[in-house]
Amino acid sequence: MRLAFEGERSGTAPLAWGQRSIWIAMCRTMPSDHYFNFGRVLAVAPHPPPAVLDALAALIARHESLRTRLRQVGGDVHQAVERSGVLEVEVVDSPAADLERNAQDMLERLAAPVFDYYAEWPVRVGLVTCDGDVRSVVIVFCHLAADGLGADVAVRELRLLLRRGSVPGPPPRQPLDLAREQQSPAGGRVSSSALAFWEREYRRIPPSMFGAPAGPPLRPRFWRAAMTSRAMETAVRVISGRHRVSGTTVLLAGAAAMVGEVTGHRTCAMLPVVNNRFHVRDREVVTPLAQDGLFVLDLADDTFEGLLRSAWASSLRAYKHTRFDPLELRRMVESVSAERGATVHPHCCFNDQRFVERARVEPAEHDEAAIRSLLGETTVTWPVKLDQLNCRFCLHVTDGPGGLGVSLTADTAFLPPEAMEGYLRGFERLLVEAACREVRLAELPDLAAMAAT
Template sequence: MRTRLEFRGERSETAPLAWGQRSIWLAMCRTMPSDHYFNFGRVVTIAPHPQRVVLEALAALVARHESLRTRLREADGDVHQAVERSGVLEVEVVECPAADLRRTAEDMLERLAAPVFDYHAEWPVRIGLVTCDGDVRSVVIVFCHLAADGHGADVAVRDLRLLLRRGALPGPPPRQPLDLAREQSSPAGLRVSSSALAFWEREYRRIAPSMFGAPAGPPRRPRFWRAAMTSPAMGTAVQVISGRYRVSQTTVLLAGAAAMVGEVTGHRTCAMLPVVNNRFHVRDREVVTPLAQDGLFVLDLTDETFESLLRSAWASSLRAYKHTRFDPLELRRVVDAVSAERGETVHPYCCFNDQRLVEPPRIVAAEHDEAAVRASLDETRVTWPVKLDQLNCRFCLHVTDEPAGLGISLTADTAYLPPEAMEGYLRGLERLLLAAAYREVRLAELPRLVGTASA
């Protein structure tokens, strides 16, 4: 059955897209018609509440965060964000026995996330309620990526829980995407963008045109496959390395991933595009919108040991994070100009996205027996959960926390990295990081250590 969720906010206004919105919109356009790839959601399990109370909390949530009532509108030959003051969301309601609650909610999430959003006509969230004995026990929320990134989705979930608990949220609403768009078009915002674009232009003049420039063979059908590895051993190894060298786990994974790309492709300089959440300022931490943009991580693979490469990666990651606020349309013009200057398209087509919001605490090697960690390699699993006809990249590495261990998934163009090479890359990365956790690894060892085949 379905019910109506009526909401009313404070303002209705149309404005250009903010930079984070523009970045994800361009990615969606390059992925169409497979842009359902970007849909994501949350299952929010709650104490039993009457349906009326949950709908009131959801209405307050949509009123508070303007991105949840924003659609695209054509204006001045471009797409703009159009915030609506009021509207109605159709909410799906499913009753089930308490024993089936989790499965029913997960099935609903999968079903609601499957269709592509109609960005101009549909609200950018889909909501479902799972009830047991008449009371709501789970709220399922599917986000259009134009409405939120992962952090923004978690802010929305937190606010929903607080609204259910308290009935209201203290203080003024957070900044909104309309506010970001105004700030970014100001003289100060344009200076930030200009500085970042100058960095990208310098680096694009020295990197290889692409990390995966030559096809390895005919593509599979569908063309883009995802290999998903769950590895308790790699999770422990990353924590050990992070603790020993006092760098983030993301830096450890970036260094290992770049070293492996160099081993697979033969490049001595690796360029990767890490997704950076851009929530460094306290005022941006509560914004529900896609704030994340690509960084440009360029690492020369000339160090002799993994330890020294890790220190270089730390410095390179800081440079990348510093230059992640920019106008994506201006970046496109910069890249087009550099490509014309070099006589070929310049684009790394090599992405990295650490989707974990909180890192586990750092540990040191003494806290784990190497033999026991190596024995846990038997628990490593590789699956192939996704196959797509279209994607806007050739190599996309994602990091997640999974119940059974660290999750590393690689979505790749099978013309450039066939399925067997994708699995070889993931298993090679696991072996590299496990070795580096317990001894000095010389990068000259990589061919023997990981046994990867060239792309």
């Protein structure tokens, strides 16, 4: 089935900072860059296929990122917005009982191949029909077109287009305009201010959190351990409520403490992915706005409670300095690395992908025995193995029906599988104990040993 679309303009511009950041990461991950593909499934009331195609065409017309491809201009990669085009749409007919399974199968199938960034449209669309009507819309995004929150905006607007025929209000800012704004003198000042912070911190952090290989890598080299934990979910809620900080801050503090325990470093540097949607004008933009923050935590506190206070302040500093030109960051890193005589890069990433983080955290009632008993329900699986990745340690947090999802994708040369699982279970045990009592950081070796038994 063919989907024709037409927007209001075309144009070419350099990549915006968020686009450039994810493009650098994708290039470092090639040929395994399908890792960055992601998608959404929208279950809908029965609609005839032409109505769904009309809604999709309106969505693509509204958001220029969904009709943007890459183009080489003067030796650099630029974004090229096309005014119109045609997208091939896959259609699968399904019995009513199998709609969910077939939609998920379609999502996985469409997300599996690498995008052709120069020739292919940056979205893939599929429809699952039953009795002639569309019941699920499957959209797979190239990460150059959207980040997770941008994809959620697109899906929400598609739902409105199907229900009401329109989206209220004018279209949001577009990546072309964003890129031109970032190249202005005002954009340069924003970038320079952020990079001054990064440079100060890069002069004092360890060159890498994972600098010494533990042994020969496995094949494939990069493995993912995925933990599902109701115990950790409950512990994060309890600690967050008790200390009036976000769950992300709790997780960052715990993750940094455990990285320090594994590596022996007393200063931990992590790169949290920050959504950069703090300004109201950016909340509905469909493009990758997210960039890395630099979270630096000195592990000098005696207790986890003290570390949590330090982590709160460090996270605010990180979030404040996340809008910068990635090419200027690369030049700064090269300069500082040459000065220090070693390549400086934390190789330690953190991404809290949960959709909702409560703005006002309320104290959580808890029962210590009940929290500890949940440890027995925790599961660890190994869903992904990759030949290439752009990092040595990538920690992701998601919500799930069975509890908090915490996955660690790591370079097996630096963290073999048994160490990956040990990290996750030690991380879980730390937060569970911190929810029940005061934990001294000197206890971390004992907590890790308890988690391993």
